[in-house]
Amino acid sequence: MSGDLRSDLIAAAKHFYDRGWMVGTAGNLSARLPDGTFWITASGRAKGQLTEEDFIRMNSDGAIVEQPVPHSRPSAETSIHLAVYNCFPDAKACYHVHSIEANLVSRLAAGDAVPLPAIEMLKGLGVWEENPQVAIPLFANYLEVPKIAKAICEFFAICAPSVPALLIRDHGITVWADSPAAAYNYVEIVEYIFRYTIAAHKLNLDLRWDS
Numbered sequence: 001m002s003g004d005l006r007s008d009l010i011a012a013a014k015h016f017y018d019r020g021w022m023v024g025t026a027g028n029l030s031a032r033l034p035d036g037t038f039w040i041t042a043s044g045r046a047k048g049q050l051t052e053e054d055f056i057r058m059n060s061d062g063a064i065v066e067q068p069v070p071h072s073r074p075s076a077e078t079s080i081h082l083a084v085y086n087c088f089p090d091a092k093a094c095y096h097v098h099s100i101e102a103n104l105v106s107r108l109a110a111g112d113a114v115p116l117p118a119i120e121m122l123k124g125l126g127v128w129e130e131n132p133q134v135a136i137p138l139f140a141n142y143l144e145v146p147k148i149a150k151a152i153c154e155f156f157a158i159c160a161p162s163v164p165a166l167l168i169r170d171h172g173i174t175v176w177a178d179s180p181a182a183a184y185n186y187v188e189i190v191e192y193i194f195r196y197t198i199a200a201h202k203l204n205l206d207l208r209w210d211s
Ligand SMILES: CSC[C@@H](O)[C@@H](O)C(=O)COP(=O)(O)O
Pocket: 023, 024, 025, 026, 027, 028, 041, 042, 043, 044, 045, 074, 075, 076, 077, 096, 098
């Protein structure tokens, strides 16, 4: 039973790998079971070729509760998944990928948030407003990953997210959702919006909300 979620994660990782968003072992995926434990990718695995042995089950304190392969290590970015699950109790899946577009968008952003263009696709992230003005928070990419996780916790403790996603500068996005299927869609939608942003930048289109 507890292995079922791993097949969702394996299929999602293969798709994201094929899109070029999880190359060279980049990215990590997790999904939470009803008991609050979660399966997360083991560190350093080729994400296009995952098997059920490439996961570790952890509890909400960050302790390992199931480890199919002895001596495997949980993702180096487990602290970020823990931060997300801690901040958002309804989250059942947390996906992190590295796309070229996300890295470019983080370079184009002036401050500590990436304003999103007011396009139809925002509805897929739960934004149902006329001319929405929403942004994805942008965090510094500290070498020490728990420092990134701490910044994420501190930010969401005082600021409710407009969309279920965050961006780490020069690194990649993390999304969360109430199911693996929804997290999969959120990754696709955020990456679509970032491709749109890069294309608009190349065309010198003004994406400011008031333009
Ligand atoms: C290509 S190295 C990328 C890593 O440093 C990290 O950012 C990452 O996303 C994957 O780390 P992992 O420990 O395999 O979960």
